[in-house]
Amino acid sequence: MDQSISPFVLGSEVEKIFADNPNIQGITVVNDKKAVGLVMRKEFFSHIGTQYGWAVYMKRPIYKLMDPNPLIFDYDVPISEVVKAVTTREEEKLYDYIIIEKDGVYYGIVPVITLLEKSMQLELNIAKYSNPLTGLPGNFVIEEKIREVISKNEPFSLLYLDLNNFKAYNDVYGFEKGDKVLKYVANILERHLYFYKDSFLGHIGGDDFVAIVKSYDVEKLCKNIIEEFDYNIVRFYNELDVKRGYIHATDRLGNEDDFPIMGISIAVVNNSNKKFSDIDEITGLVSKVKMECKKYGKSHYIIENFQEKRANTIS
Structure with a gap:
């Protein structure tokens, strides 16, 4: 399930989305049809779980907590290029969602596990027909x-x-x-x-x-x-x-x-x-x-x- 929110949505609303949808691991932050950030479940709860985190972030807009530099790729970029970028980023972001744009606007997200499965399938197909x-x-x-x-x-x-x-x-x-x-x-x-x-x-x-x-x-x-x-x-x-x-x-x-x-x-x-x-x-x-x-x-x-x-x- 793909989920996107405005950068001005409050932290309390994001907490409710995660609570109501346990399978969602990340939420894209979109402004004027462009992806501007990413909120991953693990990072979100680690921040609000600190001593003053709940009080600080629940009534503040999510753009103050989001990752403003997620991996964003155009729809037509080859899978091999995306995999290369994913596997070379910092370890703490290794499993963050990949954001996809098409014709310059937000299109959706791809979980890393899905990307790796598709990449493996593609490699097997290439080997099969080589x-x-x-x-x-x-x-x-x-x-x-x-x-x-x-x-x-x-x-x-x-x-x-x-x-x-x-x-x-x-x-x-x-x-x-x-x-x-x-x-x-x-x-x-x-x-x-x-x-x-x-x-x-x-x-x-x-x-x-x-x-x-x-x-x-x-x-x-x-x-x-x-x-x-x-x-x-x-x-x-x-x-x-x-x-x-x-x-x-x-x-x-x-x-x-x-x-x-x-x-x-x-x-x-x-x-x-x-x-x-x-x-x-x-x-x-x-x-x-x-x-x-x-x-x-x-x-x-x-x-x-x-x-x-x-x-x-x-x-």
């Missing part, structure tokens, strides 16, 4: 994240990344070394995305990855990923293959052919000039951009923003 090789979120979580960003009116870029000639490498060098390449790619992407606040990285499967960045300015990100990938990928080949610049393998149709050293393709779409209606629209479009990107045969990126197409290659 890619077993890289530990990155898999298809289910990726789709949920894409639906989330297209439903909001906020800038974002969707990056679809995959490797050129990975199947040929896998066929020649084996799955064990192929898995090492995928782990290497995941490591590169995680490190570069670290510098973009609230970014997301998922592993669709095989050599396909998806990243979401809350910005339109991702050219530098693409360039840096390509530069590091191209510099280090040769370490996964033997000296002879690196020297000649290709491996000899059988293609998908069973024909023998020469396949160049792997490259990474990065297809990017954003909502700078277009609002996507659903996940099928955006994933279908980014797949088309990816096909164009792979025609270059080496590491390449294309950013599609619906007014102009900017394509750059790092050789």
Whole structure:
């Protein structure tokens, strides 16, 4: 049960609320639809239980006794951020309610135990749907994240990344070394995305990855990923293959052919000039951009923003 009061409510009224509602452990103090404080049951009774506490606080407004600096979060703040803030605050406030605001006004409260239960459930779900090789979120979580960003009116870029000639490498060098390449790619992407606040990285499967960045300015990100990938990928080949610049393998149709050293393709779409209606629209479009990107045969990126197409290659 959520309970809120005015900062001018008397201490005697607060005492009655707690007495009549034994399950309520905290009361939010709200003024003009904004949370301005919090009164927790334990602290309230510890104050009025002192020698002069009853006489002092019963006839005084509650703002003189409330905590004026409770934890307040916006409705859209990720649970992980809230948990981090809760677990690092002072011990005496560890179990104080968390106050939630939505659209700038008071929305409700969340008990710490409820927050921790939801956080654990979320972590279990993420683990359940994670890619077993890289530990990155898999298809289910990726789709949920894409639906989330297209439903909001906020800038974002969707990056679809995959490797050129990975199947040929896998066929020649084996799955064990192929898995090492995928782990290497995941490591590169995680490190570069670290510098973009609230970014997301998922592993669709095989050599396909998806990243979401809350910005339109991702050219530098693409360039840096390509530069590091191209510099280090040769370490996964033997000296002879690196020297000649290709491996000899059988293609998908069973024909023998020469396949160049792997490259990474990065297809990017954003909502700078277009609002996507659903996940099928955006994933279908980014797949088309990816096909164009792979025609270059080496590491390449294309950013599609619906007014102009900017394509750059790092050789």
